[in-house]
Amino acid sequence: MSENKIDLYNLINSLSLGVLIVDKYGKIIYLNCEGLKILDLNEIKVLNKNAIDILPEFKMESFLKDNRKHKAHTLKYNNSDIIVVKKTITNNDSIEGAYAFFHRLSIYKKFIRQFDTEIETAHLLKTIMETTNDAIVYVNKEGYIEMLSKPYAEFLMIDRHKVIGKHVTEVIENTRMHTVIKTGISEIAEIQQIKGNKMIATRIPIFVNGKVVGAVGKVLFRDIDELNALYKKISKIEKELNLYKDEFKKVNIAKYSLDNIISKSKSMDYLKSLTKRAAKTNSNILILGESGTGKELFAHAIHNLSERANGPFIKVNCGAIPYELLESELFGYEEGSFTGAAKGGKIGKFKAADGGTIFLDEIGDLPMNMQVKLLRVLQDKEIEKIGSTESEEVDVRVIAATNRDLEKMVSEGMFRLDLYYRLNVLTIKIPPLKDRKDDIPILSRHLVQKISKRENILVNDVSDKTLEYLKRYDWPGNVRELENILERAINFLDEDTIIKPEHLPPRITGIKKEKNIRSLKQTLEEIERQTIIESLIFSNGNKTKAANILDISRTSLYEKIAKYNINI
Numbered sequence: 001m002s003e004n005k006i007d008l009y010n011l012i013n014s015l016s017l018g019v020l021i022v023d024k025y026g027k028i029i030y031l032n033c034e035g036l037k038i039l040d041l042n043e044i045k046v047l048n049k050n051a052i053d054i055l056p057e058f059k060m061e062s063f064l065k066d067n068r069k070h071k072a073h074t075l076k077y078n079n080s081d082i083i084v085v086k087k088t089i090t091n092n093d094s095i096e097g098a099y100a101f102f103h104r105l106s107i108y109k110k111f112i113r114q115f116d117t118e119i120e121t122a123h124l125l126k127t128i129m130e131t132t133n134d135a136i137v138y139v140n141k142e143g144y145i146e147m148l149s150k151p152y153a154e155f156l157m158i159d160r161h162k163v164i165g166k167h168v169t170e171v172i173e174n175t176r177m178h179t180v181i182k183t184g185i186s187e188i189a190e191i192q193q194i195k196g197n198k199m200i201a202t203r204i205p206i207f208v209n210g211k212v213v214g215a216v217g218k219v220l221f222r223d224i225d226e227l228n229a230l231y232k233k234i235s236k237i238e239k240e241l242n243l244y245k246d247e248f249k250k251v252n253i254a255k256y257s258l259d260n261i262i263s264k265s266k267s268m269d270y271l272k273s274l275t276k277r278a279a280k281t282n283s284n285i286l287i288l289g290e291s292g293t294g295k296e297l298f299a300h301a302i303h304n305l306s307e308r309a310n311g312p313f314i315k316v317n318c319g320a321i322p323y324e325l326l327e328s329e330l331f332g333y334e335e336g337s338f339t340g341a342a343k344g345g346k347i348g349k350f351k352a353a354d355g356g357t358i359f360l361d362e363i364g365d366l367p368m369n370m371q372v373k374l375l376r377v378l379q380d381k382e383i384e385k386i387g388s389t390e391s392e393e394v395d396v397r398v399i400a401a402t403n404r405d406l407e408k409m410v411s412e413g414m415f416r417l418d419l420y421y422r423l424n425v426l427t428i429k430i431p432p433l434k435d436r437k438d439d440i441p442i443l444s445r446h447l448v449q450k451i452s453k454r455e456n457i458l459v460n461d462v463s464d465k466t467l468e469y470l471k472r473y474d475w476p477g478n479v480r481e482l483e484n485i486l487e488r489a490i491n492f493l494d495e496d497t498i499i500k501p502e503h504l505p506p507r508i509t510g511i512k513k514e515k516n517i518r519s520l521k522q523t524l525e526e527i528e529r530q531t532i533i534e535s536l537i538f539s540n541g542n543k544t545k546a547a548n549i550l551d552i553s554r555t556s557l558y559e560k561i562a563k564y565n566i567n568i
């Protein structure tokens with residue numbers, strides 16, 4: 001075989017297309033590698049054999065006989081459809097043989113499908129370029145512009161139709177699109193100076209079958225100053241937001257833990273261990289107890305012991321919020337939902353407590369219509385702002401407290417039974433102070449320390465005698481009353497640093513006073529002295545004001561201060 005012929009066969013062999021060559025008698029003289037593969041044949045079996053015997057489906061003999069120059073058709077071979085294009089080989093008008101190019105039809109169908117998809121994609125791309133608000137350019141693998149979006153052209157102040165087909169370096173200042181094509185490496189958010197503006201450009205190479213076929217460039221911001229201004233604005237807002245978040249956290253945290261609940265009695269020990277267990281669950285908790293027994297302290301402690309400890313703790317005093325504001329306080333409202341509604345609306349306490357605990361104090365004071373709404377929230381775990389048609393999910397644990405007899409209220413139709421059941425999943429009933437008098441000494445000493453620190457008054461102790469009196473009293477106002485009495489005593493201390501019975505009000509020390517009854521004059525003088533001291537405390541030492549309160553003249557007040565040796 002001549003060298004030219006070998007080259008030619010090598011070339012044909014490398015084609016991904018079947019090639020069959022027959023001489024003028026229809027004898028197979030060549031079938032290339034791809035052809036053998038498509039037809040699943042062996043070269044030895046076919047070479048120099050008559051095509052009519054080996055490949056009758058190709059009808060090479062009849063093609064030669066018919067003296068046709070060119071024919072394209074499909075045929076069936078081993079159950080696959082083959083597409084064939086035949087041509088005669090001529091030399092000075094005489095037929096020397098014929099060749100056939102062939103392939104599986106399915107391959108062409110795939111090409112056609114791909115082609116259709118490419119047309120569709122190109123159409124899509126064109127539409128994007130026509131309608132986008134972004135500055136986008138698409139270049140081919142040589143760096144020539146194929147597409148340029150309208151905003152980009154406007155920014156560059158060029159006619160975009162005129163630049164299509166031009167090399168990107170001729171059109172866009174400081175471009176690196178051609179480099180991206182070469183390196184195949186994306187460049188994200190790089191600064192590019194165009195027409196004196198610093199822009200942020202992103203360039204992405206497009207790969208097909210592992211080869212770069214082009215690149216897309218996008219200008220993210222027209223001008224970096226715009227971005228800087230935006231960034232400054234965002235970071236300012238972010239700082240403000242964090243400040244508010246911190247403030248919100250500071251205000252809405254549970255300050256007290258179980259350690260802040262001072263006690264020595266067995267009943268309180270039991271309650272504390274119950275609290276620990278209850279806190280770990282996610283159930284609603286009802287805290288019952290007379291006023292001043294420490295219900296709020298327990299609510300704080302439960303939150304702090306629970307898995308929600310890092311979430312907000314929001315307290316709502318149901319009895320202190322005016323009836324008409326309760327719903328908006330609890331659930332919030334949308335902007336413009338009623339006259340006087342704040343701009344931007346308002347988030348309610350339930351939303352504020354999302355991920356944490358809401359403490360509904362004085363739940364017994366909740367009006368009936370709100371009881372219905374609260375029940376719905378507890379059932380569905382969803383809230384609906386006033387003026388909103390959509391409900392919002394909230395993840396809140398409810399701790400409710402009251403000093404009222406809820407069961408009695410239920411039987412009187414003042415409190416909904418279903419709500420009572422929902423709230424009363426776990427109950428913590430705090431005994432009144434009179435039923436746990438063992439707590440009084442330790443509590444008194446703790447409270448004295450707390451008050452003396454707060455008031456900056458030195459107090460060393462509470463005398464045993466005083467404690468005796470304190471233990472004898474029944475404390476209808478519970479720990480809060482004890483705290484008030486001790487605060488009052490501290491203010492009456494004068495030079496003393498130990499709280500003695502004389503620093504307590506008569507209603508407490510008077511209990512066992514029968515044996516020691518003083519004269520009427522002495523008693524009246526004691527009352528007069530204390531009243532003067534109280535008026536002076538109230539008026540912050542302002543004697544004119546104190547005299548007015550007491551309804552006596554200033555001179556008379558001065559005389560009495562001197563008489564009773566009151567140290568202002």
Ligand SMILES: Nc1ncnc2c1ncn2[C@@H]1O[C@H](COP(=O)(O)OP(=O)(O)OP(=O)(O)O)[C@@H](O)[C@H]1O
Pocket residue numbers: 260261262263289290291292293294295296297298361402403443479480483
């Ligand atoms: N065991 C205790 N240890 C320390 N301080 C206590 C204890 N019990 C109550 N106090 C204090 O007594 C005061 C009243 O407590 P708290 O407000 O928790 O009572 P309450 O039952 O929620 O009252 P109310 O029903 O009036 O809302 C608070 O100053 C609290 O710190």
